[in-house]
Amino acid sequence: MAQINPSILSADFARLAEEAERVGGADGADWLHVDVMDNHFVPNLTLGVPVVEALRKATDTPLDCHLMIEDPDRWAPQYVEAGAGSVTFHAEAAAAPVRLAREIRAKGARASMALKPATPIEPYEDLLPELDMLLVMTVEPGFGGQAFLDVMLPKIRRTRRLIDKHGLTMWLQVDGGVSAETIERCAEAGADVFVAGSAVYGADDPAAAVRMLRRQAQEARPAGCAH
Ligand SMILES: O=C(CO)[C@@H](O)[C@H](O)COP(=O)(O)O
Numbered sequence: 001m002a003q004i005n006p007s008i009l010s011a012d013f014a015r016l017a018e019e020a021e022r023v024g025g026a027d028g029a030d031w032l033h034v035d036v037m038d039n040h041f042v043p044n045l046t047l048g049v050p051v052v053e054a055l056r057k058a059t060d061t062p063l064d065c066h067l068m069i070e071d072p073d074r075w076a077p078q079y080v081e082a083g084a085g086s087v088t089f090h091a092e093a094a095a096a097p098v099r100l101a102r103e104i105r106a107k108g109a110r111a112s113m114a115l116k117p118a119t120p121i122e123p124y125e126d127l128l129p130e131l132d133m134l135l136v137m138t139v140e141p142g143f144g145g146q147a148f149l150d151v152m153l154p155k156i157r158r159t160r161r162l163i164d165k166h167g168l169t170m171w172l173q174v175d176g177g178v179s180a181e182t183i184e185r186c187a188e189a190g191a192d193v194f195v196a197g198s199a200v201y202g203a204d205d206p207a208a209a210v211r212m213l214r215r216q217a218q219e220a221r222p223a224g225c226a227h
């Protein structure tokens with residue numbers, strides 16, 4: 001089942017509770033994607049633990065926190081405590097990714113690792129069983145509204161093959177430039193969780209955009225795929 005996670009980076013930060021509401025409900029967002037940026041790992045600054053705590057109280061939709069920060073080994077567990085249901089740290093930033101993934105899981109959240117566009121998946125093959133999700137970035141992290149990087153499609157395909165080769169049920173997420181124009185290519189390549197910021201919050205009817213993206217992804221999935 002294809003999952004659609006709207007990114008609140010493209011929402012109105014002064015009205016986050018209402019913005020969460022606008023994409024929630026039946027057939028709405030599967031998760032809310034929360035982009036945490038520290039102006040060190042990426043050249044942008046967004047929000048932190050207190051905002052995640054506040055969002056947790058404001059919505060029933062589970063929170064998918066994407067940490068674009070240095071030292072996730074220190075900070076990621078705090079996002080679980082703040083109420084995140086899934087916490088994604090970057091492979092490029094984590095000092096001890098296996099220990100960190102185990103800690104996130106032990107605290108009760110799904111553990112996920114992200115790869116920037118120039119980071120290959122192959123060195124991380126043996127880590128996959130430690131993870132609940134792998135995020136292949138389809139833009140350079142840091143900003144919403146960027147153009148989708150087509151050159152990431154082979155990495156999505158290779159990652160899907162590795163997941164299937166190991167018989168894992170983990171999810172494969174794509175993030176960056178995902179829209180009505182690009183989501184089918186991502187789904188065909190094997191992604192099953194789709195982050196969309198501007199394509200959802202830039203639409204006249206964000207809830208309808210979520211439903212449309214999910215339908216497109218569902219229909220584009222390879223025939224007979226297990227994911
Ligand atoms: O992590 C990031 C950007 O670094 C994303 O989650 C963006 O927020 C996606 O926005 P769109 O590309 O869909 O507008």
Ligand SMILES: [Fe+2]
Pocket residue numbers: 007033034035066175195
């Ligand atoms: Fe993100």
